[in-house]
Amino acid sequence: MLDSLLNGFLTVTEPMNLLLLFSAVFIGFLGGALPGISGVILVVILLPVTYGMDSTSAFMLLTAIYGATVFSGLITSILYRAPGTPEAVMTALDGYPMTQRGEAGKALGIGIFSSVLGGTVGTIVLIIFTPLLASVALQFSSPEFFGLAVLGLTVVASLGGRLILGLIGVMLGLFIATIGIDPLTGTERFTFNSLNLSAGVELIPVIVGLFAVSEVLKKAKENDTEKEITKVKIKIFDSSIFRKIRFTLARSSILGVAIGILPGIGASTAAMVSYSETVRWSKHPKKFGKGVPEGIAAPEAANNAAAMGALVPLFALGIPGSGTTAIILGAFVMHGLQPGPTFMTNNSELIYAVFVGLFIVNILILLFSKPFIRMFSKLLNIPYASLGPIIIICCIVGTFSVRNSMFDVWLMLGFGVLGYFLEKIDFPLVAIILGLVLGPIAESELRRSLALSQGDFSIFFIRPISASLISVAILLVCAVIISPIIKKRKAQKL
Amino acid sequence: MLRNKFISIIALMMVFLLVGCGNSSEESAGKSDENYPSGNMKFLVAAGAGGGTDNFARQVQPMLEENLGTTISVVNLPSASGAQAHKRTANSEGNGLTLDFASSTYITSLAAGQNPTGLEQLTPVARMQSDVMTLIVNPNKYKNFDEFYEHAKNNPEDVTIGGTHAASPDKMAFLEFKDATGLDLNFIPYDEQGSVSSNVLSGNIDGMFGEISSILGYMESGEMKPILIFAEERLKDFPEIPTTVEKGWDLTNGNERGVFVSADTPDEIVSKIEQELKNIYDSDKYQEYEKKTNLDFREGWLGSEEYREKLEKDLDKYKKLQKENK
Amino acid sequence: MRRNLYAFAISIFLISLFFLVQTIQLPGSSEVSTLIGPRFWPLILVVSLIFLSLSLLIGTFISNKREENNISEEAKPDQLIDRYGAEGSKSNAYDQRFITKHRHWILLVVTILYTFLMNIIGYLFATIIFIAICSIVLGMGKKIHVLITLVSGVVLIVVVFDQLLNIPLP
Numbered sequence: 001m002l003d004s005l006l007n008g009f010l011t012v013t014e015p016m017n018l019l020l021l022f023s024a025v026f027i028g029f030l031g032g033a034l035p036g037i038s039g040v041i042l043v044v045i046l047l048p049v050t051y052g053m054d055s056t057s058a059f060m061l062l063t064a065i066y067g068a069t070v071f072s073g074l075i076t077s078i079l080y081r082a083p084g085t086p087e088a089v090m091t092a093l094d095g096y097p098m099t100q101r102g103e104a105g106k107a108l109g110i111g112i113f114s115s116v117l118g119g120t121v122g123t124i125v126l127i128i129f130t131p132l133l134a135s136v137a138l139q140f141s142s143p144e145f146f147g148l149a150v151l152g153l154t155v156v157a158s159l160g161g162r163l164i165l166g167l168i169g170v171m172l173g174l175f176i177a178t179i180g181i182d183p184l185t186g187t188e189r190f191t192f193n194s195l196n197l198s199a200g201v202e203l204i205p206v207i208v209g210l211f212a213v214s215e216v217l218k219k220a221k222e223n224d225t226e227k228e229i230t231k232v233k234i235k236i237f238d239s240s241i242f243r244k245i246r247f248t249l250a251r252s253s254i255l256g257v258a259i260g261i262l263p264g265i266g267a268s269t270a271a272m273v274s275y276s277e278t279v280r281w282s283k284h285p286k287k288f289g290k291g292v293p294e295g296i297a298a299p300e301a302a303n304n305a306a307a308m309g310a311l312v313p314l315f316a317l318g319i320p321g322s323g324t325t326a327i328i329l330g331a332f333v334m335h336g337l338q339p340g341p342t343f344m345t346n347n348s349e350l351i352y353a354v355f356v357g358l359f360i361v362n363i364l365i366l367l368f369s370k371p372f373i374r375m376f377s378k379l380l381n382i383p384y385a386s387l388g389p390i391i392i393i394c395c396i397v398g399t400f401s402v403r404n405s406m407f408d409v410w411l412m413l414g415f416g417v418l419g420y421f422l423e424k425i426d427f428p429l430v431a432i433i434l435g436l437v438l439g440p441i442a443e444s445e446l447r448r449s450l451a452l453s454q455g456d457f458s459i460f461f462i463r464p465i466s467a468s469l470i471s472v473a474i475l476l477v478c479a480v481i482i483s484p485i486i487k488k489r490k491a492q493k494l
Numbered sequence: 495m496l497r498n499k500f501i502s503i504i505a506l507m508m509v510f511l512l513v514g515c516g517n518s519s520e521e522s523a524g525k526s527d528e529n530y531p532s533g534n535m536k537f538l539v540a541a542g543a544g545g546g547t548d549n550f551a552r553q554v555q556p557m558l559e560e561n562l563g564t565t566i567s568v569v570n571l572p573s574a575s576g577a578q579a580h581k582r583t584a585n586s587e588g589n590g591l592t593l594d595f596a597s598s599t600y601i602t603s604l605a606a607g608q609n610p611t612g613l614e615q616l617t618p619v620a621r622m623q624s625d626v627m628t629l630i631v632n633p634n635k636y637k638n639f640d641e642f643y644e645h646a647k648n649n650p651e652d653v654t655i656g657g658t659h660a661a662s663p664d665k666m667a668f669l670e671f672k673d674a675t676g677l678d679l680n681f682i683p684y685d686e687q688g689s690v691s692s693n694v695l696s697g698n699i700d701g702m703f704g705e706i707s708s709i710l711g712y713m714e715s716g717e718m719k720p721i722l723i724f725a726e727e728r729l730k731d732f733p734e735i736p737t738t739v740e741k742g743w744d745l746t747n748g749n750e751r752g753v754f755v756s757a758d759t760p761d762e763i764v765s766k767i768e769q770e771l772k773n774i775y776d777s778d779k780y781q782e783y784e785k786k787t788n789l790d791f792r793e794g795w796l797g798s799e800e801y802r803e804k805l806e807k808d809l810d811k812y813k814k815l816q817k818e819n820k
Numbered sequence: 821m822r823r824n825l826y827a828f829a830i831s832i833f834l835i836s837l838f839f840l841v842q843t844i845q846l847p848g849s850s851e852v853s854t855l856i857g858p859r860f861w862p863l864i865l866v867v868s869l870i871f872l873s874l875s876l877l878i879g880t881f882i883s884n885k886r887e888e889n890n891i892s893e894e895a896k897p898d899q900l901i902d903r904y905g906a907e908g909s910k911s912n913a914y915d916q917r918f919i920t921k922h923r924h925w926i927l928l929v930v931t932i933l934y935t936f937l938m939n940i941i942g943y944l945f946a947t948i949i950f951i952a953i954c955s956i957v958l959g960m961g962k963k964i965h966v967l968i969t970l971v972s973g974v975v976l977i978v979v980v981f982d983q984l985l986n987i988p989l990p
Contacts, residue, residue, distance in 0.1 A: 185660055343711055
């Protein structure tokens with residue numbers, strides 16, 4: 001393996017390849033930072049470009065872009081509450097309040113550090129454990145995915161705000177996810193005979209609308225003529241903060257890789273689950289959502305780690321772990337490579353070059369994120385009168401590019417207005433996203449599990465992994481219900 | 495101050511009006527095949543990026559660009575099984591500049607009533623790929639087709655087959671297979687091919703219907719095995735695998751990929767595009783791509799007329815199957 | 821805030837009721853080949869939404885009553901500030917205040933118009949008009965600033981979206 005790594009290192013350090021990686025990181029930065037333009041779209045756009053390259057360079061380029069977009073979603077998430085990628089939604093929860101307090105530099109620094117750390121942990125796991133972990137991932141089938149989705153949904157309890165509003169949000173999200181053609185039977189649900197709705201509601205228009213557009217509307221109402229000039233000073237490593245967040249970082253990176261490895265579950269879910277776990281383990285859970293370092297570190301470490309984890313089943317089994325890796329898989333086929341269990345042994349040179357490439361991408365992110373973000377954060381000082389319209393334009397273009405659909409743009413604007421109103425009652429907007437992301441997984445996997453067991457609910461409790469996931473979820477729900485009662489009792493005794 | 499603003503807004507309106515006039519006076523496209531193509535072309539791909547249909551379109555794109563001396567933009571419209579791509583093609587001007595790249599999913603989703611654009615709204619130009627459908631299992635579960643068949647026959651409702659969504663070519667293959675063999679099997683649709691494969695690998699489901707080209711890697715490692723081929727004759731590369739026809743079942747459909755235009759397109763232009771596609775199909779470069787992606791197990795080409803006949807036949811068959819299995 | 825909560829709970833309740841009717845029309849489990857039909861899951865969701873919105877309504881009502889009894893005095897300073905704030909801005913021209921007060925809605929209307937225009941007059945020109953109007957509405961004073969925004973917006977679209985990322989524009 002060391003031999004292959006060394007070989008890979010030599011391939012990557014060829015000047016042409018280094019240049020390629022550098023431009024990939026830059027493109028990834030840019031695309032990831034623009035709301036609506038996610039890694040999936042960038043990889044799609046660059047796919048035809050790679051047809052002319054040799055396969056090693058092609059996959060280094062694609063995976064590097066993939067890694068860089070997952071990272072740079074945090075920039076606009078923290079600065080403008082306009083998550084650049086779906087993976088960065090959770091980062092806005094604590095990142096944006098810090099920016100509002102004038103601590104944008106601190107927030108970005110934590111974000112960069114956590115991302116790079118998560119990405120590096122992910123890459124190391126990828127290099128060492130790929131063959132081993134792939135077989136573990138196969139143990140996950142429908143009942144386990146259902147368990148995981150249920151566990152993910154319990155996050156709502158830790159989102160802060162009023163629990164009942166959070167629950168309504170999750171239910172709304174879950175319900176929106178059912179719109180469209182039912183994947184299992186082909187029945188049209190709530191489509192009102194519209195072709196646009198039969199395709200279902202995409203995640204990106206909802207995220208961009210609820211977060212970015214509603215924020216622009218809110219800002220437009222505020223008077224910001226006398227805006228103080230904020231100077232963003234990014235400090236990537238701060239030992240006092242690091243000491244505070246080191247456990248969060250470790251836990252989130254590992255959790256992120258683990259979730260990323262599971263086929264079909266991506267970095268967004270990883271960020272959500274790891275955020276909720278961090279709140280759960282925290283000594284001061286009430287502070288989350290108001291701008292604590294852990295609230296940035298957790299999702300960022302997790303989503304970058306998960307992005308790398310998603311490559312594990314791709315390389316080891318030819319099964320994509322997320323949307324972007326599914327497209328990279330398609331690219332493998334175009335290059336005449338056969339993804340599958342023998343892929344790693346047959347193409348070890350290419351794989352190890354890609355691994356080393358990813359490693360270098362993390363270093364490049366560390367080196368170049370600072371100047372790049374500084375460029376972006378200068379925009380903070382531009383009067384909102386110029387920034388507002390430009391953010392809206394980015395939102396429209398980004399949303400449109402997801403499916404080439406004007407309908408999505410209208411949907412996005414609609415969710416923008418909805419988000420504006422929901423903000424007025426302190427509604428936890430993330431709850432809707434949570435439901436929307438986990439809804440399809442929860443529903444279809446529940447139905448698939450029961451189809452597998454022919455209607456027998458015991459399937460969830462016979463299989464060890466799903467049994468433990470679901471029992472943990474049930475315990476957590478009970479804890480949420482019981483803990484206020486206990487607190488009340490205690491208060492009464494005092 | 496406020497007056498200034500109004501003046502600027504009015505000025506902008508003027509600009510907009512001028513621009514509007516400029517646009518409307520653009521000349522309309524010519525319609526004879528002589529000056530075809532009369533402008534830049536657009537490929538609408540009825541599938542997501544990176545899939546087989548997308549790869550197909552992007553392979554044809556540079557070749558057609560070169561042969562016709564035009565620029566082609568490729569737009570992916572994967573939502574609702576590509577229904578948007580068909581709809582937009584049907585509504586496009588009949589000048590042959592908008593081509594719809596679709597797979598058999600077009601006809602299967604039409605049969606399932608999930609696609610409002612019927613065959614009367616589109617003209618098939620050519621079929622360029624015909625992939626072979628196979629029944630694939632985990633060899634740890636079933637060594638060969640006979641073993642599978644015996645087990646399924648003796649244990650009704652016990653065997654579960656996975657596939658991608660409810661109106662896909664593999665679902666239709668499943669229905670056809672069930673109909674022809676009389677076996678009592680279950681079907682579970684998954685969201686993506688990867689989930690189906692991983693469930694076959696882990697043994698949670700018994701098998702799947704799919705293309706040989708997509709599982710070559712697993713065959714090599716012995717973790718998946720095709721046990722039945724939907725074809726008339728055994729494949730040259732896999733002489734040991736039995737076919738449906740030799741078992742006495744007339745099932746030969748696989749996933750096909752072709753090109754469509756709006757039904758308003760005049761016949762000359764349709765045959766012109768057909769000729770251009772035929773040239774591409776026969777070129778060494780295209781054949782090399784088919785070979786590289788293992789799509790060359792059987793002849794892919796079908797001209798406009800034959801392709802339409804084939805599609806109509808398939809549609810009737812699938813509609814009937816869909817109705818029986820509602 | 822309180823009134824908003826009521827409005828929210830009631831609208832969620834009404835929307836859920838509407839979709840409950842829709843959901844019931846979906847084929848049930850016995851009519852399709854899968855064990856759990858397409859109706860099962862949305863039905864659970866809609867029913868729990870109805871339940872949740874009702875409990876929110878009741879909860880808000882109860883806490884409202886309680887607070888009315890407790891803190892009728894604390895609210896007063898707020899109102900004072902409010903009145904003061906309103907008077908302070910009266911010195912401005914009436915029209916100006918109208919724009920400022922409703923400019924988020926103006927922005928929204930302009931955005932909607934822009935989205936329409938995009939298809940009619942082409943993306944680039946619509947964008948130029950959009951940026952200009954928006955920055956004026958949002959209170960951009962100097963003409964040069966409007967111009968800078970305009971240029972940077974166009975550059976963003978042409979260079980970044982079209983050339984660099986090659987994103988299909990509407």
